Amino acid sequence: MKKYLLILTAVISIITTGCLKDDEFLTTDPTNLLTDDAVWKSSDLVLSVLADLYDRYPEQQTITNWAEFTNFDEAFPSEAGQYWRTKQVDYPTGWWSLWDYGYIRDLNLFVQKCQAANELGADARARFLAEARFLRAAIYFEEVKRMGGVPLILEPMEYNFSGDPTYLQHARAKESEIYDFVISELDSVKNVLPDDAGIKSRATRAAALAMQSRAALYAGSIAKYGGATPLVSLPGGEVGIAADKANAYFTKALEASQAIITGGKYSLYKKKAEDLQENFAALFYDKSNNPEVIFVQDFKLKSGKTQDWTLANQPWSSAEEQQGGRVNPSLNLALQYEKLDNTFAPFATNNGNDYVYYENPGDIFAGRDARLGGTIMLPGSRFKGVPLDIWAGVMYWKDGKYNIISGDNFGDRDSIPVAGAPRSSQVVGTDGPVDGLQYSAQSGFFVRKFMDPTVGSGQIGTRSDVWWVRFRYAEVLLNAAEAAFELGQTGLSSTYINQLRERAGFTTQLTDAQMTFDRIVHERRIELAFEGHEMFDNKRWRIAHKVWNGENISAADVTANLGKADRVNTMIYAMWGYKIYHPGNANDGKWVYRIVKPSNVTAAHRFNLGNYYSVIGSDILSNNPKLVKNPNH
Amino acid sequence: MKKTFVYIALALTAFACKKDNYDPPSSSLSGHITYQGVPINVSSKDVTFELWEPGWGKNGAITVNVKEDGSYSALLFDGNYKLIIPPSQGPFRSITNAETKNDTMLLTIRGSRDMNIEVMPYYMIRDAKLTLNGTTVNANCKLEKIITDVNARNIESVFLYLNQTQFVDGTNYLARTALNGGDITDPANINMSVNVPDNRSGNGASGDQDYVFARIGVKISGVEDLLFSEVQQINLK
Numbered sequence: 089m090k091k092y093l094l095i096l097t098a099v100i101s102i103i104t105t106g107c108l109k110d111d112e113f114l115t116t117d118p119t120n121l122l123t124d125d126a127v128w129k130s131s132d133l134v135l136s137v138l139a140d141l142y143d144r145y146p147e148q149q150t151i152t153n154w155a156e157f158t159n160f161d162e163a164f165p166s167e168a169g170q171y172w173r174t175k176q177v178d179y180p181t182g183w184w185s186l187w188d189y190g191y192i193r194d195l196n197l198f199v200q201k202c203q204a205a206n207e208l209g210a211d212a213r214a215r216f217l218a219e220a221r222f223l224r225a226a227i228y229f230e231e232v233k234r235m236g237g238v239p240l241i242l243e244p245m246e247y248n249f250s251g252d253p254t255y256l257q258h259a260r261a262k263e264s265e266i267y268d269f270v271i272s273e274l275d276s277v278k279n280v281l282p283d284d285a286g287i288k289s290r291a292t293r294a295a296a297l298a299m300q301s302r303a304a305l306y307a308g309s310i311a312k313y314g315g316a317t318p319l320v321s322l323p324g325g326e327v328g329i330a331a332d333k334a335n336a337y338f339t340k341a342l343e344a345s346q347a348i349i350t351g352g353k354y355s356l357y358k359k360k361a362e363d364l365q366e367n368f369a370a371l372f373y374d375k376s377n378n379p380e381v382i383f384v385q386d387f388k389l390k391s392g393k394t395q396d397w398t399l400a401n402q403p404w405s406s407a408e409e410q411q412g413g414r415v416n417p418s419l420n421l422a423l424q425y426e427k428l429d430n431t432f433a434p435f436a437t438n439n440g441n442d443y444v445y446y447e448n449p450g451d452i453f454a455g456r457d458a459r460l461g462g463t464i465m466l467p468g469s470r471f472k473g474v475p476l477d478i479w480a481g482v483m484y485w486k487d488g489k490y491n492i493i494s495g496d497n498f499g500d501r502d503s504i505p506v507a508g509a510p511r512s513s514q515v516v517g518t519d520g521p522v523d524g525l526q527y528s529a530q531s532g533f534f535v536r537k538f539m540d541p542t543v544g545s546g547q548i549g550t551r552s553d554v555w556w557v558r559f560r561y562a563e564v565l566l567n568a569a570e571a572a573f574e575l576g577q578t579g580l581s582s583t584y585i586n587q588l589r590e591r592a593g594f595t596t597q598l599t600d601a602q603m604t605f606d607r608i609v610h611e612r613r614i615e616l617a618f619e620g621h622e623m624f625d626n627k628r629w630r631i632a633h634k635v636w637n638g639e640n641i642s643a644a645d646v647t648a649n650l651g652k653a654d655r656v657n658t659m660i661y662a663m664w665g666y667k668i669y670h671p672g673n674a675n676d677g678k679w680v681y682r683i684v685k686p687s688n689v690t691a692a693h694r695f696n697l698g699n700y701y702s703v704i705g706s707d708i709l710s711n712n713p714k715l716v717k718n719p720n721h
Numbered sequence: 722m723k724k725t726f727v728y729i730a731l732a733l734t735a736f737a738c739k740k741d742n743y744d745p746p747s748s749s750l751s752g753h754i755t756y757q758g759v760p761i762n763v764s765s766k767d768v769t770f771e772l773w774e775p776g777w778g779k780n781g782a783i784t785v786n787v788k789e790d791g792s793y794s795a796l797l798f799d800g801n802y803k804l805i806i807p808p809s810q811g812p813f814r815s816i817t818n819a820e821t822k823n824d825t826m827l828l829t830i831r832g833s834r835d836m837n838i839e840v841m842p843y844y845m846i847r848d849a850k851l852t853l854n855g856t857t858v859n860a861n862c863k864l865e866k867i868i869t870d871v872n873a874r875n876i877e878s879v880f881l882y883l884n885q886t887q888f889v890d891g892t893n894y895l896a897r898t899a900l901n902g903g904d905i906t907d908p909a910n911i912n913m914s915v916n917v918p919d920n921r922s923g924n925g926a927s928g929d930q931d932y933v934f935a936r937i938g939v940k941i942s943g944v945e946d947l948l949f950s951e952v953q954q955i956n957l958k
Contacts, residue, residue: 177892178766318943319809638892694892697809697945710780720809720945 128205131212138216141198141223142290144191145385146230148184149620151397151538151556154415160623160636161693163535164416164660164686168526171688174660177638178694181721184623185702186234188227189241195224196244218280222291222299225273229303232266233624236327236701236718240269259714262325264333267307271340274300285353286377288384288555294348295383298559301344301567306628308337308574313630320630320700322719327701338571345568348382349584354561355379356591364593365469368462372538373554380562384555394551398540403465404498404527405518406474408546413519416531417464417617418660419683420646424614425460430596434647435663435681443680449479449665452681458593463617465534467517467665472541477518478529480664483680484509485673492666496522504669521664523687530686531662537618562588562615570608578603585611609653627700629653638694643683658692661685696720750828751794752836754811756867760791761842762936762949763811764890770806770838772797772828787811789888789952802828806840812941812948813842814872842867842948843874843941849950851935857914858883858935858955864908876902877942881913883933885921887952890938895921902942913937917957931958 117123127133149156158165158173165173198220205213224242231238239258247253261269278296285294311334314321321328348354357371357380371380387395402412427433435452436444446452450468453460465471467478481494484504493504499518503511520528538557544550569584578600586597588611598607612625626632634654641659649655662684670676698720709715753760754768771782772795785795804826806815815824816839826838849862860881866873878901882894898915905911921930937950 319945640894692892706781707779721807 124201128201129207131208131216134202134205134208134212134216137198138219141191141195141220142385144194145223145558146186146188146191146227147385147556147620148623149618150385151554152395154397154400157415157535157618159693161418161657161660162421162617162622163418164531164662164689165414166416166526166528166530167414170414174686174689175691176693177691178696179636179699181696181698181703182705183699183702184234185705186231187238187704187708188231191227192224192241193244195220195227196242199224199242200244214280215282218277219291221273221277222281222296225270225277225296225303226299228266229270229299229306232263232270233306233627234702235704236322237261237263237266237325239712239715240266257712257714260324260326260716263310263327264307264325264329267303267329267337270303271300271307274303283351283353285379288378288381289386292383294351294354295559297344297348298382298564298567301341301348301564301571302559304337304341304344305567305571306624308334308341308571309628310630311337312574313628316630317633317697317700319697320719322716324716326716327719335575338574341567342571342575345564345571348561348564349568354382354564356561356565356587357381358591364458364591365461368459368592369536369539371560372557373540375553375555380560381555381557382559382561382564384557386555387553389550389553394553395556396548396551397538397554398545398552399548401535401539402546403471403474403476403478403519403529403534405477406472406546408544409548411527412546413527413529413534415535415618416529416662417533417535418531419533419663420657420661421613421617422460422464422533422663423647423650424610425457426594426651428455428457428593428595430594430598432650434650437663437681437683445668445675445678445680447678449679451679457614458591459614461536463535463537463614465536465539467532471534471536471539472543476534478521478532478534478665479517479667479679480521480532480682481666482513482515482669483666484669490668494522496525498522498525498528506669506671508671509669517665521662523684530688531660532664535618557619563619563621566608566612566615569603569611573603573605573608581608588615606651606653610651626695630700632695632700633697636693636695638692640692643685646683658694659685660689746796746798748797748799748830749794749833750797750830750836751833752792752838754787754791754793754813755837755839756813756842756845757839758837759845761811761813761840761845762789762791762951763787764938764947764949765789765888765893767890767946768811770804770810773803773805774798774800775803776801789890789949797830799830799832802830804828804838806838809945811840812844812939812944812946813840814868816841843944844876844939844948846937846939846948846950849937849953851937851950851953851955853917853955853957854914856917858917858933859912859914860935860937861910861912862937862950864905864911864939866908874941874943876905876908877940878902879905879911879913880938880940880947881915881935882938883915883917883935883955885930885933887934889934889936889952890949891947895933902940932956 155165155170157163202217237260240261245256274296278293281291281293281296283293311329311331314328315331360367360370387393400414404413423434448468450466453466465476469476481492483490483492484506486506493515495516499514500516501512502515521530521532522528538554540552540554545552565584565587569581573581581603582598582600626635631654635657637656641656646661663681664684665679665681668675668678701718703721704718768787769784771784773782785793787793818826820827845865845867847863847865851860878899881898882889883896884894896915896918898913900913933955934952935955936952938947940947
């Protein structure tokens with residue numbers, strides 16, 4: 089009886105609870121995703137939606153994509169699969185093409201829904217909205233940098249399934265209109281965003297102003313220098329900005345920069361004044377109370393969101409895995425750093441017909457701009473406390489001349505073929521360079537910027553949480569200096585530049601008369617190397633087709649015209665050190681340097697007029713007949 | 722059982738698909754880019770024109786490369802095409818087509834076709850003479866200005882290039898010399914010379930060759946692509 093009662097209870101409970109009513113059928117809330125209604129009530133959930141949008145911020149060269157830094161002769165790619173980058177002549181016209189309307193639509197949707205989200209707190213809602221508009225300005229800025237004017241879509245568009253999509257097709261805006269949109273949008277969000285220098289990974293007032301200053305500067309220089317390349321323009325203004333708009337843009341760039349400078353919340357990083365090179369390197373990896381950094385992509389250890397820049401580029405001598413050393417800064421870049429007496433000079437490798445002999449491997453780099461050693465790991469310096477071991481071989485004296493012996497692997501040993509020499513001695517550095525050996529310092533240098541000195545940063549299982557700096561105070565100063573220079577205020581311009589140079593160890597200030605276009609270009613190249621500016625800067629100054637003109641350069645060309653804006657830079661050169669073996673001679677054990685071209689550098693890069701504005705894909709063009717093609721394709 | 726399954730699976734795959742359901746393109750379109758029948762020489766891999774075949778769902782051009790001697794060829798399906806030379810391509814301008822009244826040319830492909838495309842070059846290099854004198858290559862030529870109306874352009878510079886291979890142009894050269902456009906006194910008599918480098922075993926060639934290839938290139942101001950003379954082999958021995 090008891091048994092039947094049990095069964096009966098079970099059956100009844102199954103019947104009454106097992107099935108839903110008819111009208112509830114198929115209306116069960118999903119358990120694995122959040123609905124709009126649920127999200128827009130909670131600021132925590134909105135923040136996670138926003139986090140995804142932040143994560144999709146457009147980049148070209150960045151620390152999570154090391155190989156892109158090796159395209160423009162700033163660095164050599166020391167990895168076997170990447171040598172093609174120094175072997176191809178032309179840059180494909182679609183390489184940095186960007187048409188990310190998926191991202192723009194998601195931002196538009198966010199803006200639309202956030203405006204309607206009454207259940208959020210007013211302050212939180214205003215900040216979210218301003219952040220999304222900041223990101224939307226960022227993507228439009230990135231679009232206009234690469235493509236020129238693009239259709240300006242500020243509402244999420246919906247298809248009505250009528251069979252006629254023509255109402256969704258929009259023509260391209262003028263290049264100036266996109267810049268104007270970016271500038272005015274940032275103007276309207278800057279007062280809503282928090283004015284807090286402690287916030288680095290979310291949009292702040294200073295981040296908006298910094299982006300505005302960069303955008304206005306780009307627009308101004310395109311207006312001013314666009315005349316140099318008349319072929320790079322379209323009659324409808326989708327590409328090219330009228331020259332008479334230049335001054336207004338430069339004025340805006342200067343105002344935006346000065347708003348940050350006079351705001352007083354940011355300053356140049358000078359925490360390690362006792363070692364200026366280390367100070368410059370620390371500015372990128374020091375994440376506590378960093379006064380210079382404005383806006384970053386942040387990373388966190390043990391969270392799944394880490395980056396592998398240090399893993400990819402660690403020197404072999406202190407490597408924590410069997411890899412590293414990929415980005416090898418070129419001699420071309422290293423030569424740009426001035427001597428501390430404000431003069432340009434090649435590294436002294438030769439004195440007449442003889443080499444210059446150095447006591448220590450690092451002596452050849454002495455007395456230079458501290459940013460040289462802060463950006464590039466030089467022979468004779470240390471990383472993670474381990475001395476670098478970069479030298480290409482031994483030069484031994486035999487038969488009245490120097491002969492070279494070298495190895496073909498890291499730190500190889502061999503016997504120097506001279507009577508009395510030890511049977512086995514090291515003949516090449518533990519870090520290379522060995523020509524063609526991946527992960528060795530094939531240019532004679534490793535990159536230092538963004539490298540993380542923390543133990544474990546080079547391990548696959550740990551990686552690094554050093555952030556990627558998108559905007560920093562030094563760039564704001566450079567923007568201000570350039571805008572002031574273009575507006576004829578050379579005195580103001582030199583004031584800003586001299587602050588950066590003082591931090592780099594220069595004691596003699598530049599005078600107003602020394603402020604030239606070449607100087608502006610030079611300071612940006614060395615201060616902002618490996619921060620993703622080089623190509624876009626050369627593009628807006630319309631000198632990219634002169635810098636990368638497809639013509640071979642010789643070792644003599646590399647050391648000539650230092651500090652000139654349109655200096656040809658089509659091929660990477662290297663500088664390799666050698667140890668002298670000449671027992672009994674005064675030069676025994678000293679170091680000499682030679683300028684060589686790595687054998688994997690075979691082609692001279694050429695930036696065609698068609699590279700100024702990327703090709704718009706034929707699928708995009710045929711979907712929307714209102715789009716006009718970019719010029720020179 | 723397992724075996725039967727395998728056999729069935731094999732049998733299914735054998736009958737599942739037809740071979741390609743249409744033949745590959747077989748009609749060739751070839752010819753030269755010419756001015757009054759004379760081919761216009763250009764740099765390699767730099768000059769292209771576009772063929773469009775309307776009537777399909779999406780539009781996309783077939784890009785045809787022009788070789789360094791001004792010749793081109795494309796393997797196409799039979800059909801009606803539109804040919805257009807994009808304005809930025811080549812050291813020349815398109816001629817207005819009599820049929821379409823613009824720069825588009827209508828093309829019907831039924832089987833192979835040999836066709837020269839007439840264009841208006843800014844200049845023509847006439848009577849290029851490249852001779853060896855000791856270890857120097859001397860060049861003499863005449864520059865004839867073809868476009869003299871409002872679209873006329875000046876000469877920015879004239880180059881004489883040497884290379885080990887037949888590809889001789891602005892990115893492929895062993896040695897070169899340049900003459901500034903402003904320094905040209907008589908366009909009908911241009912003289913240049915360049916030394917043959919001692920070491921001719923650069924990239925892509927092994928051992929010293931006893932010949933080089935040479936040609937003259939003309940950079941026209943405001944035009945990206947250079948105009949060239951015909952490649953000429955120069956025997957050094």
